Amino acid sequence: MVLSSGGIIRNTKFLGRQYLPKVMGKHQQLHFAGHHFHMMFDASPKVQNDIYTLLKSDPRMVRIMVVNRAKM
Template structure:
């Protein structure tokens, strides 16, 4: 199935974001999944202040990842992100119903922002 993962990492260090994305990507590949695209959206203000892991956050570094994988791989990625103290929030959405004609209508991922 095709999934899109949107994550918010505590701001400050781009290396932390890269480590988290690399870890999630390796987990997907270990479960024989395919990564379709990764997008760095940059640092934005959160809609409202959020308390996670005993810290209060007002800003976050957003990223998006599109990937094909099994349900077990998707759940493993979500569990890994939930345990990471650098993550503020994450959400994954299933895109389409797994058929090629439906997936082809789903637009390309968001471009990297420099």
């Protein structure tokens, strides 16, 4: 999605399987641990919103966070 819209993926890291700080419920299931990953990318605000919406609807994702870090 990022690449097809002309954005740039700067870095991806898989941080491994880690225990969550607290038990989280999502999609009628309780989650105690999860696979964590980190992806840095540059894309337009619309693409960022589309990625957030897509990941939020994925039942495999427990928590999603998209941070806008604009350069000054």
